Amino acid sequence: MSEKADYGVVIVGAGQGGATAAIQLRQLGYEGSIVLVGKEAEPPYERPPLSKDYLLGEKTFERILLRPEAFWADKAVELMLGAEAVSVDPKAHEVRLQDGRVLGYEHLVWATGGSPRRLDCPGAELAGVHAVRDRADVDRILAELPEVERVAVVGGGYIGLEAAAALTKLGKQVALFEVLPRVLARVAGEEISDFYAAEHKAHGVDLRCGVGVTAIEGEGRVAGVRLTDESSLACQMVIVGIGIVPAVGPLLAAGAAGGNGVDVDPQCRTSLPDVFAIGDCAAHANRFAGGQVMRVESVQNASDQAAVAARTICGIAADYEATPWFWSNQYDLKLQTVGIGAGHDATVLRGDPAGRAFSVIYLRGGKVIALDCVNMVKDYVQGRKLVEAGVSVSAEDLADTGRPLKEWL
Numbered sequence: 001m002s003e004k005a006d007y008g009v010v011i012v013g014a015g016q017g018g019a020t021a022a023i024q025l026r027q028l029g030y031e032g033s034i035v036l037v038g039k040e041a042e043p044p045y046e047r048p049p050l051s052k053d054y055l056l057g058e059k060t061f062e063r064i065l066l067r068p069e070a071f072w073a074d075k076a077v078e079l080m081l082g083a084e085a086v087s088v089d090p091k092a093h094e095v096r097l098q099d100g101r102v103l104g105y106e107h108l109v110w111a112t113g114g115s116p117r118r119l120d121c122p123g124a125e126l127a128g129v130h131a132v133r134d135r136a137d138v139d140r141i142l143a144e145l146p147e148v149e150r151v152a153v154v155g156g157g158y159i160g161l162e163a164a165a166a167l168t169k170l171g172k173q174v175a176l177f178e179v180l181p182r183v184l185a186r187v188a189g190e191e192i193s194d195f196y197a198a199e200h201k202a203h204g205v206d207l208r209c210g211v212g213v214t215a216i217e218g219e220g221r222v223a224g225v226r227l228t229d230e231s232s233l234a235c236q237m238v239i240v241g242i243g244i245v246p247a248v249g250p251l252l253a254a255g256a257a258g259g260n261g262v263d264v265d266p267q268c269r270t271s272l273p274d275v276f277a278i279g280d281c282a283a284h285a286n287r288f289a290g291g292q293v294m295r296v297e298s299v300q301n302a303s304d305q306a307a308v309a310a311r312t313i314c315g316i317a318a319d320y321e322a323t324p325w326f327w328s329n330q331y332d333l334k335l336q337t338v339g340i341g342a343g344h345d346a347t348v349l350r351g352d353p354a355g356r357a358f359s360v361i362y363l364r365g366g367k368v369i370a371l372d373c374v375n376m377v378k379d380y381v382q383g384r385k386l387v388e389a390g391v392s393v394s395a396e397d398l399a400d401t402g403r404p405l406k407e408w409l
Ligand code: FAD
Pocket: 012, 013, 014, 015, 016, 017, 018, 037, 038, 039, 040, 046, 047, 048, 049, 050, 051, 083, 084, 085, 086, 111, 112, 113, 114, 132, 133, 134, 159, 247, 278, 279, 280, 281, 296, 297, 298, 299, 300, 302, 325, 326, 327, 328, 329
């Protein structure tokens, strides 16, 4: 018979969402037992620095821990690390781990994020091909870097672009391939894409849009990439940043509704009794996207959904309605985003990209729905209020940098 331990709350996934759920439960006075089950060996840490300061060597691993290690024992949160949950029995209220252990729960919080999407071309498994998702990925990259002169980055989303910026700063020659016609195509308007493409080129990145990778070449180790335009490029490392696949297999197998992630209601409850899902793996109807069901991959979303799940477990009324925000650091540029721009029907450019401080404001039906602010903290702070209030402002007024955005509230 397998060993079984019973808990008040079992949290699967010791990342941003899982750790925040445990913290919030204790802050709300939850007195039951809590276990945080994590596949990785490390206590919970922040992922954003992995493609920024940690990759650059500007922050040590200790500095990116979400809490000092002693915190978890102080708060009576059991850390079960190096442990992978492989199945859920919703009737018995049990989670089974890969090593056979069984954890009984009153409430289960599923906070597993996702695994990096892999390339499916020949050579994708060669040594020297890396994702940037976990600490272990970045440690492998850092260990190999001294032998590497040229890196090919596949994918022009935030992670690919941030990795390209960091590697360039580390003195590597970087080529970046994005199969779509522009970088950041899924998350930002054309003005932002064009600006970032130009910045990367100015920093020496060989950035090519509309170009994909058809094969990774090499004997045992990466020696180059072959591209959709029939050309090839020699390199000693490939970094793949083409999105994630939500890690919800065990929940879907247990009968939870979902597909691209697991579906949750406004309290972050899945369709299984007493089972919640939060963070990158949770598909929810987002108020800021007109109620569209989506997964949002951000620290804000994971943390705020964790708070909602914790409140619901504690019997406190809560709905997930938090304002979406995000940031990205590349070179000396700080991009801050608020709202969800997808589905916009107009954009307004505020400021001049040539001055490297400007904002792009997204409108739908005349209402402000999102902003991307580059080195423009004031616009971000004030624009957030416009998004939350869903105000209608004319394009001319929004573009007038002589007047602060707060005037239009
Ligand atoms: P995660 O933090 O990914 O945690 C999930 C954890 O669950 C992982 O540790 C995983 O190993 C574990 N796990 C998975 N399956 C199992 C299982 N079966 N059993 C046990 N454990 C399991 N967001 C921003 O807002 N701003 C940024 O600048 C930014 N930069 C980023 C840079 C990088 C390189 C990455 C990878 C992400 C970045 N993000 C950023 C996104 C942000 O980090 C995520 O949205 C956030 O971490 C999601 O939290 P989560 O709890 O859903 O998942």
